[in-house]
Amino acid sequence: MTDDELMAAIRAETDPGCVVAPAEARGRQVSSLGHQIPDAPVLRPASTEQVVTCVRLCGAAGRALIALGGGTNYAGSTAPTERGEWYLSLERMNRIESVDAENRIAVVQAGVVLQNIQEAAREHGVQFAVDLGGRGSATVGGLIATNAGGERVFRYGMMREQIIGLEAVLADGRVVDLMDRVIKNNAGYDVKQWFIGTEGTLGIVTRAVLRLRAAPNSVQTALLALPSVDDAPGLLNRIETALGGTLSAFELLWPEFYETMCGGPAPPTRAPTC
Ligand SMILES: Cc1cc2nc3c(=O)[nH]c(=O)nc-3n(C[C@H](O)[C@H](O)[C@H](O)COP(=O)(O)OP(=O)(O)OC[C@H]3O[C@@H](n4cnc5c(N)ncnc54)[C@H](O)[C@@H]3O)c2cc1C
Structure with a gap:
C-alpha cells in the first residue's frame, strides 16, 4: 500500500480532518529541543474509535506511529527516526468530559491541555495539582x-499520583x-501503571480519570536567597516540617534568571537561618 493509499483509507474510515498531509505538517515542532516533523503525515483522530482505526490501518501497512501531545518534552522522545514514523496527535481529543468536585475526579480525553483542566477544576472550587512551565x-x-x-511534587506527587483510571489503545488496536x-481500589494488579511513564511505548493513552484535590484557602509565596544549590534540600526540609507538610510548590532559580527578570544584579545570599 502506498502512503497516499494509506492516508486515503484512514480518511475514508474516519473523517477528512483526521489526516494532515506531509506538505502541511512539515516543520511542525514536536519537542522542546526543536525537533520538527520532516516529511510525514500527522493523524488527528477525534475519538478512541478513530485512534483504533489509525493504529489498525497503520499496523497493517507496517507503518510505525509516534504519539504526540503538546510536543513540550525535553527528552526528544517525539523526534523522528530513520524508520519513517507517522505522527498521531491527540489534539482533537481535547474534551473535558466531566468535573465532579464532590468525588474529586475529572474525566478527560488525553489531548486536554494542562492549563484547561487546571482552570476547569478551579471553576468547580477544587484544583488539579500538577503544574509546570509547559502548562x-x-x-x-x-x-x-x-x-x-x-513544581508541586513535594506535596501532591508526580502524575502517577493523580491518575485514578485511564483508557489506552494497544499496538494491535485493542x-x-x-x-x-x-x-481506594486495591483489587488485583494495577495495570494502568504500565502506561504511566512509558512514553507511549506500550499504548496510546486516549482518556483518563484524574484525581482532583481541595483548593488551598490561601497561598503565600517567598523568594529566598541561598549561597549554594547544596543548601536547598536542607532548607526545603526545614520549611516543610515547619509548615506541617503544606509546602505546596518550589522552584529553583539561578542568579541569571533573577538578573534577567528583575533587570538588576543577583540578590545578596547568606546561609539560611529560618
Ligand atoms: C517550560 C517547560 C517546563 C517544564 N517543566 C517540567 C517539569 O517541571 N516536570 C516535568 O516532568 N516536565 C516538565 N516539562 C516537560 C514537558 O512539559 C512534560 O514532559 C510533559 O509531560 C509533556 O507533555 P506533552 O503533551 O507536551 O507531550 P509530548 O512532548 O508531545 O510527548 C512526550 C512523550 O509522551 C508520549 N505521548 C504523548 N501523548 C501520548 C498519549 N496520549 N499516549 C501515549 N503516549 C503519549 C510521546 O510519544 C512522547 O514520548 C516542561 C516543559 C516545558 C516546555
Missing part, C-alpha cells in the same frame, strides 16, 4: 506518558478500559 501546551496524555513532576473512578 499552556502539555497535554494530559503527554503528562501521563512522561510521568511528569512539576482498547484497554481501565477507567476506574475510585481512589
Whole structure:
C-alpha cells in the first residue's frame, strides 16, 4: 500500500480532518529541543474509535506511529527516526468530559491541555495539582506518558499520583478500559501503571480519570536567597516540617534568571537561618 493509499483509507474510515498531509505538517515542532516533523503525515483522530482505526490501518501497512501531545518534552522522545514514523496527535481529543468536585475526579480525553483542566477544576472550587512551565501546551496524555513532576511534587506527587483510571489503545488496536473512578481500589494488579511513564511505548493513552484535590484557602509565596544549590534540600526540609507538610510548590532559580527578570544584579545570599 502506498502512503497516499494509506492516508486515503484512514480518511475514508474516519473523517477528512483526521489526516494532515506531509506538505502541511512539515516543520511542525514536536519537542522542546526543536525537533520538527520532516516529511510525514500527522493523524488527528477525534475519538478512541478513530485512534483504533489509525493504529489498525497503520499496523497493517507496517507503518510505525509516534504519539504526540503538546510536543513540550525535553527528552526528544517525539523526534523522528530513520524508520519513517507517522505522527498521531491527540489534539482533537481535547474534551473535558466531566468535573465532579464532590468525588474529586475529572474525566478527560488525553489531548486536554494542562492549563484547561487546571482552570476547569478551579471553576468547580477544587484544583488539579500538577503544574509546570509547559502548562499552556502539555497535554494530559503527554503528562501521563512522561510521568511528569512539576513544581508541586513535594506535596501532591508526580502524575502517577493523580491518575485514578485511564483508557489506552494497544499496538494491535485493542482498547484497554481501565477507567476506574475510585481512589481506594486495591483489587488485583494495577495495570494502568504500565502506561504511566512509558512514553507511549506500550499504548496510546486516549482518556483518563484524574484525581482532583481541595483548593488551598490561601497561598503565600517567598523568594529566598541561598549561597549554594547544596543548601536547598536542607532548607526545603526545614520549611516543610515547619509548615506541617503544606509546602505546596518550589522552584529553583539561578542568579541569571533573577538578573534577567528583575533587570538588576543577583540578590545578596547568606546561609539560611529560618
Ligand atoms: C517550560 C517547560 C517546563 C517544564 N517543566 C517540567 C517539569 O517541571 N516536570 C516535568 O516532568 N516536565 C516538565 N516539562 C516537560 C514537558 O512539559 C512534560 O514532559 C510533559 O509531560 C509533556 O507533555 P506533552 O503533551 O507536551 O507531550 P509530548 O512532548 O508531545 O510527548 C512526550 C512523550 O509522551 C508520549 N505521548 C504523548 N501523548 C501520548 C498519549 N496520549 N499516549 C501515549 N503516549 C503519549 C510521546 O510519544 C512522547 O514520548 C516542561 C516543559 C516545558 C516546555
